[in-house]
Amino acid sequence: MNEVRILAPVGMLGAGFPAATVARGIELGADVIAVDGGSTDSGPYYLGSGTAKTAAAAVAADLRLLLRAAAEARIPLIVGSCGTSGTDSGVDWVAGIVREIRAAEGLNLRVATVYSEQQPAVLRQQIGRIRPLPPAGELDPPVLDSCTHIVGMMGHEPIVAALEAGADVVLAGRATDTAIAAAYPMMKGLPAGPIWHAAKIVECGGQCTTNPRAGGVLATIDHDGFTIEPLDPDNACTPTSVAAHMLYETVNPFTMREPAGTIVVSDATYRALDHRRVRVEGSRFEPAEQHTIKLEGARITGYETMSFTAIRDPHILGQIDTWAALMRKMIGEWVGRTLGLGDGDYEFDLRLYGHNAILDEIEPDRGPPREVGVMLLVHAADQRTATAVAKVANPLLLHLPTPDMDYLPSLAFATSPAETERGPVYEFALHHVVEVDSPTSLFRVTLPEAEDA
Numbered sequence: 001m002n003e004v005r006i007l008a009p010v011g012m013l014g015a016g017f018p019a020a021t022v023a024r025g026i027e028l029g030a031d032v033i034a035v036d037g038g039s040t041d042s043g044p045y046y047l048g049s050g051t052a053k054t055a056a057a058a059v060a061a062d063l064r065l066l067l068r069a070a071a072e073a074r075i076p077l078i079v080g081s082c083g084t085s086g087t088d089s090g091v092d093w094v095a096g097i098v099r100e101i102r103a104a105e106g107l108n109l110r111v112a113t114v115y116s117e118q119q120p121a122v123l124r125q126q127i128g129r130i131r132p133l134p135p136a137g138e139l140d141p142p143v144l145d146s147c148t149h150i151v152g153m154m155g156h157e158p159i160v161a162a163l164e165a166g167a168d169v170v171l172a173g174r175a176t177d178t179a180i181a182a183a184y185p186m187m188k189g190l191p192a193g194p195i196w197h198a199a200k201i202v203e204c205g206g207q208c209t210t211n212p213r214a215g216g217v218l219a220t221i222d223h224d225g226f227t228i229e230p231l232d233p234d235n236a237c238t239p240t241s242v243a244a245h246m247l248y249e250t251v252n253p254f255t256m257r258e259p260a261g262t263i264v265v266s267d268a269t270y271r272a273l274d275h276r277r278v279r280v281e282g283s284r285f286e287p288a289e290q291h292t293i294k295l296e297g298a299r300i301t302g303y304e305t306m307s308f309t310a311i312r313d314p315h316i317l318g319q320i321d322t323w324a325a326l327m328r329k330m331i332g333e334w335v336g337r338t339l340g341l342g343d344g345d346y347e348f349d350l351r352l353y354g355h356n357a358i359l360d361e362i363e364p365d366r367g368p369p370r371e372v373g374v375m376l377l378v379h380a381a382d383q384r385t386a387t388a389v390a391k392v393a394n395p396l397l398l399h400l401p402t403p404d405m406d407y408l409p410s411l412a413f414a415t416s417p418a419e420t421e422r423g424p425v426y427e428f429a430l431h432h433v434v435e436v437d438s439p440t441s442l443f444r445v446t447l448p449e450a451e452d453a
Contacts, residue, residue, distance in 0.1 A: 002222060004185040005031045009216040009231070011204035012095075013037040013062050013079060014054030021215030021231035022065055026073045028218055028231075032184040033070055035062075036177050036203060037094060038081030040296065040428075047085035048148050048298030048426030052093060054084065060097050064105070067098065067169070071107045078170045078180050085296075086151045086174025087119040095173050109169050112162035115444040116151045116173030118295065120144035129435040131294070136431040143429050147297035149223040150430060154293065155259035156242040157439035165447045173443070174296065175201035176258055185221050195341035196263045197283035198226040200256060201245050207244045210236045225281030227273065237278045239270035259294070259439060291439050297430035304422040305390040307376040309397040310412040312345060316402055319366050321357050323402050329373075330400065331393045338392050339385075346380040346389050374411075383421055391421045 007030035010017040014037075015280040022033075038046075038053075046053050063079075070077040083090015098111055123130065123144050130139050144150065151174035160183050162170045172180070181199035186192070201208050205216035214232040226239050230452050246253045248264055254266040267280040316323050328350055335341050351357045353373040376393055379385040397418070399408040436442060 001188040001190065002033075003223050004093050004190060005029050005190055006181050006185065006198065006202060006219045007033045007216065007231070008067065008181060008202035008205050008219070009033065009035055010062065011036065011207055011416040012039065012054070012226060014058040016058065016062065017205070018215050018232070019064075019065050022069050024233070025216070025218050025231050026069055029360070030073065030075060030218060032075055033077045034067055034181040034184070034202070034345075035066065035077075035079055035205075036078045036081055036180055037087055038084040038090070038174070040085070042084070042426045044298035044426040047084075047151065047296060047428075048085065049424070050083075050085070050087045050089045050122040050149050052090060053082045056093075056097060059094065059103065063094075063097055064101050066297060067101055067107055067109065068105060068263055070168065071105075071109060076168060076170065076173070076184060078159060078163075078183060080159070080172045080175035080177070080180035082171050082173060085149070086116050086153075086172070087149050087208055088115050088173065091115055091171055091173050098169065098171065110167050111169040111171065112165065112167035112174040112445060114162055114170060115446075116154055116442070117173070118150040118152050118442060120147070120150065123150065123295070123434070130432050133431050133436075134292070139430075143299075144297070146299040147429050148178065148299060148426070150295060150297040151435070152293040152295055152442045153259070154443050155179045155287065155291075155439055156183040156186050157260075158443040158445060160187045160448060161440055162445050163187055165445065167447055174395045178258060178263075179254075181219075190221055191223055192261075192285035192287075193204060193219050193264075193283040194224070194226045194280075196211065196258065196285050197268065197280060198267055200263060201228060201280075202241055204245070204248070206230060206232075206235065207248070208237060208242050210238060210241055225279060225283065227277055227279050227282065229277040236276040239272055239278055242278045243268075243270045244282065257288075259288075275358045287427050290435050291437075292435055293439075293442055294429045295432050295434055296428065298426045299429045300424045301427045302379050302381050302425055303386050304425045305383070305386040306394065306412045306422055307390050307397055308419045309374045309418070310414065311372045311374060312412070313409050313441045314368075315405065316409060317370070317372060319402055320352060320369065323400065324350055324352060326403065327396060327400055330396050331389075334396070335389050339388055341385070341389070346349055346378060346385055348379065348389065348393075349377045351375040351377070373414075383423065387419055387421055394418055
């Protein structure tokens with residue numbers, strides 16, 4: 001093929017997009033629809049628990065539009081990082097939604113699933129080929145067994161394998177955001193430089209436009225570069241808005257590592273073709289000597305209970321740091337006296353929203369706050385202990401005065417009961433890559449036969 005047109009409808013499946021923008025992309029000759037289904041942006045919980053951040057109804061609404069469009073245009077639909085974190089359960093969850101839509105809409109589509117979850121026993125055999133990414137240290141093998149879920153981040157190759165096997169729809173586990181868009185044009189033999197740069201720019205849908213809320217974009221890749229335009233006729237791409245996306249989630253705005261190599265855009269040029277389309281040329285891709293797959297794993301660190309109260313008392317707010325220091329001291333004393341717990345048995349965090357909760361000591365506005373929300377987060381090895389500590393702190397969160405007050409103030413709990421059990425708390429335990437001889441060896445592709453609805 002001399003060129004490939006990639007339709008990127010939205011930055012994340014389930015976020016929603018105007019139906020008219022997808023219709024316009026099809027009219028403009030889209031060859032493939034590519035959409036990301038997940039991220040680690042929201043922390044380790046979704047990987048650790050194997051659950052999705054997005055609502056099933058929202059994902060179904062987006063998929064219904066995309067599956068219809070793909071079927072009518074007879075072009076592939078690729079979804080990566082299904083179920084937020086790309087676990088096997090996440091892939092199956094999205095596949096179940098697709099199955100229901102396919103039956104309800106009468107769509108005869110071959111759906112492939114690509115699984116990316118990794119087993120600790122298999123990875124232990126690869127210890128000598130697993131190396132840390134900064135700032136992580138060398139992998140301690142027991143860490144693998146401590147993880148509730150581990151995924152490998154695939155490049156384009158497993159997705160291409162599914163497409164070459166005849167899939168109309170590919171539902172992939174954890175994948176690089178760029179691999180989702182790069183797979184189809186890589187399969188068609190276009191140059192890697194323009195492909196990977198274009199894939200990076202379209203990964204978040206309309207974020208590379210002047211109005212990211214107006215829908216996604218269409219990237220047309222050829223042998224010399226790519227052209228990008230918004231799907232909304234009233235939206236625009238500019239050289240600045242397109243070039244700026246290389247600043248997003250990258251260590252270096254001129255390079256970005258993929259499993260197979262590195263995108264290099266230091267010589268790229270960005271030229272406005274008109275008031276809404278941008279032409280990019282000069283990108284290149286440098287293949288790596290060793291193909292690597294990034295490993296992501298999450299594990300439970302304990303259990304958490306949260307309380308939240310609000311302060312409007314101007315006297316307390318005038319010396320809020322003194323009040324917070326007293327609160328921390330009193331919680332430790334009361335918990336020790338009442339529950340017999342020491343510092344090693346639990347930990348807590350007191351966050352003052354409205355006063356340095358975001359910027360802490362670098363907050364430029366040093367004036368007293370007008371109102372403050374106080375969040376208490378208690379972390380312990382079990383839920384019962386975490387909740388018990390929060391309950392001991394309850395009277396303090398309701399009535400603690402400053403040292404110079406001769407009366408008990410009344411603060412305002414946001415909920416009743418004041419304590420909310422948040423359940424298990426997770427942390428990322430793996431920030432490593434594993435060297436592989438084959439880019440598809442860690443992944444499993446299934447391609448069931450199409451079903452007539």
